[in-house]
Amino acid sequence: LVYSDSNPLKRVLHADATLDSDGQPIRKKKVVVLGSGWSGYSFLNYLNNPNYDVQVVSPRNFFLFTPLLPSVTNGTVEARSIVEPIRGLMRKKGFEYKEAECVKIDPSNKKLHCRSKEGSSLKGTTEFDMDYDILVIAVGAKPNTFNTPGVEEHAYFLKEAEDALNIRHSVIDCFERASLPNLTEEERKKILHFVVVGGGPTGVEFSAELHDFLVQDVAKIYPKVQEFTRITLLEAGDHILNMFDKRITAFAEEKFQRDGIDLKTGSMVVGVTADEISTKERETGKIVSEPYGMVVWSTGIGSRPVIRDFMQQIGQGQRRVLATDEWLRVEGCEDVYALGDTATINQRRVMEDIAAIFSKADKGNTGTLNKKDFNGVVKDICQRYPQVELYLKKNKLKNIAHLLKSANGEDTQVNIENFKQALSEVDSQMKNLPATAQVASQQGKYLAKCFNKMEKCERKPEGPLRFRGEGRHRFQPFRYRHFGSFAPLGGEQTAAELPGDWVSIGHSSQWLWYSVYASKLVSWRTRMLVISDWTRRFVFGRDSSS
Ligand code: FAD
Ligand code: MG
Ligand code: MG
Ligand code: MG
Ligand code: MG
Structure with missing residues (x-):
């Protein structure tokens, strides 16, 4: 068969025995994992092969449960409740962790250049080099601004735990500022104009959370300024949630209209200044500028600089996203795997x-x-x-x-x-897999399972097509199993699109969503914290201090 390169891990395996030819113990293979998010954490969690020396490099020493991040922006859930410290897992598994960012990958020398984060109390950074035998890239992606001027400087992103907290503080600051004396009505309106850019699941969910906060809490806490508040959701395409079923899109658009969220489709943001956001209307080509108090930017993701640089080195410079094959091996590079939002699978054509x-x-x-x-x-x-x-x-x-x-x-x-x-x-x-936690965590688990059965696979080498009579211990290509998508729409309503063309919208799916996510939270500690946050919110309302 043509797939003579078919054993992805064979060469690696050869050096994997614990004793060399003279019966001397040999150095364990060093596996370096970059990132502690959905894909990286899942890989580490399922990896159980004592033949590896595992080292993790990530600028944050915790796993972040992103689906609940929008709920942190208004205080429904506390940030601390949705993070899982990584040290516990490291100790349990005997892995080593370094809190740093990889800034350069050098695949020809199998080296990494890393830099520590600049902390608030620590001045300056520490730099160091590391080598690897096998590299697992799970660094995720960064928010994409499409080089729109002013976005980096003036808009908020919603990607990390700090982002959610910054948004929360900023929303409350807007209300406190708008409540000060000696402001004109115009000024109060400007300060309380919240603009969300991007009608994908994150932008929609954030708008919904913000709206809930305004209706359920602000009305009580800031009754004097409540009438000045406005939420605008800007989307460049024709519809919001365009990756979902049409019924869900229609429901969400109607609900937003009823709620008084100002939804503007066909509007592309062309610039943001300290006071104004400018959009170009697709139909008329007209540029409109509006004053705002706060902008949240959520228009999709792009590759991190370290990955762009790596792609240049391995001949993938022309691609938009790093490509792997179906075994998650980076194309054009030896012993490097990539998972999650960082990469896409270059599916082979029949x-x-x-x-x-x-x-x-x-x-x-x-x-x-x-x-x-x-x-x-x-x-x-x-x-x-x-x-x-x-x-x-x-x-x-x-x-x-x-x-x-x-x-x-x-x-x-x-x-x-x-x-x-x-x-x-x-x-x-053929379709690319979506950049979701579901895909990332399944890829992490898949790769860990491959690594766990390396030795068996070495004895019975793999072929991409499993033909009868051939060994069983082979690596099947990665297969994604879709369990459904959820789009929380505020007001305790969630739209769910489940496999088999099943769409459900309403309070029952809200509870389905709660239970799916509650059960997927990584530890009992996290589960308890989130459930108690939810309960506290039901009983006492949200905390509005910033
Ligand atoms: P991440 O989880 O982003 O992890 C990347 C890791 O790499 C982080 O630990 C980061 O600190 C680290 N890192 C970054 N740079 C470096 C570097 N240079 N060197 C070393 N480490 C580095 N998906 C769903 O399926 N359902 C949802 O409901 C959902 N809701 C979401 C809500 C929000 C607000 C967001 C932002 C995303 C949501 N997603 C959801 C998408 C999901 O979070 C991502 O698809 C998923 O996080 C991708 O996993 P990853 O491992 O590729 O990257
Ligand atoms: Mg990761
Ligand atoms: Mg994550
Ligand atoms: Mg990511
Ligand atoms: Mg991917």
Whole structure:
């Protein structure tokens, strides 16, 4: 088969024995993991292979449970409740942790250049170099400003725990400032104009949380200025939540309208100054500027500078996002893996491999495939090329045999031309996986499991298609399982889109969301803290001190 490079980890494995040829213990392989977010933490959590010396480098010494981050901005949940310190896991697993940022990856010398964070009490930074045998990149992504002038300086992002706290303080400061004497009505209106840029799940959820806060709490605490408040949500496209089902988008847009959130679609932000935000209306091309009190920027993610630089070095400079193969190996680079938001999987096309698939299935070398030949490879094809399954589902076909039948009448004897024709449309179903916690954590778990069974796999080398009679201990390519998406919309309502075209909106999905996230929180400690925050909020309302 063409995949002769198919054992991704074999070379690494060879040096992995604990004794060398003279019976002397050899140095353990050094695995360096960059990042302690969804993908990195999940990888570390599931990694159980004593043959590795594991070192973690991340500028934050905790895991952050991002789905609840928008709830921190208005005090529904405390920031401390949604972080999980990483030291506990490190001690339990015997891994080593360094609180620093990797600023340069040097793949040709297998070296990393790292720098400590500048703390509030510590002046200056410490720099150091590290080497690695295997590198796992899980550094996530950074907010994308699309180089819009003024955004870095004047807007708030919502990505890290500090961001959520900064937003919370700033919202409350706006209310305190607007409550001071000697301000004109215009000035109060400006200070209390909250602008959210980006109609994706985060921007929508933040707007909803802010609205809840204004309605449920501000009305009581700042009754005099409440009438001056306004929330504007700006979206460049035609609709908000455009990755969701149309029913959810429509529901959310209607709800926002009822709530009095000023939703402006087709408006692209072209600049932000200290006092004004300017948008270009797509239809008219007109530029409109409006005064604001606070801007929250949430328009998607881009690659971190250290990753951009790395991509240049390995010949991926033209790409938008770092590419890996289906085993999460970085393309064009040895012994480097990348997971989560940092990378996308460059899914292999069926058409590229069609001749090889055919000849592998055609056991007797007859030039045609019969039903039996075919059954022997169907499962492997579906495993190796997820787009096949998507295509069958979309066309309501039970399996590949049906696809061939529909392409070739009732005759199940197919030659290479029929085979090609039947599968010709399949690659059109290829889609990049979304940048979500669900994908990141599944990738972390997947890679850890591969690393855990390295030694077994070495004895029974892997092939990308699992053919009958071959060993079992092989690495299957990464497969994503979608458990559904949630979009909290405020007012205790959540929209849920679950597998099987099931859409549910309302209070029941709010509780579904609570329970899904409560059960996914990493530790009992975190779970307890979040549940007690929720309870406290129900009973006493939110804390409004900044
Ligand atoms: P991250 O989780 O971002 O982790 C990156 C890690 O790398 C961090 O520890 C960081 O400190 C570290 N790091 C950064 N730079 C360096 C460096 N140079 N060297 C070393 N370490 C570095 N997804 C869902 O599925 N459901 C949701 O409800 C949901 N809600 C979200 C809400 C918000 C507000 C946000 C911001 C995201 C949300 N997401 C959600 C998306 C989800 O958080 C991301 O997809 C996920 O965090 C990606 O995981 P990751 O491991 O790639 O990156
Ligand atoms: Mg991570
Ligand atoms: Mg995270
Ligand atoms: Mg990220
Ligand atoms: Mg990704």
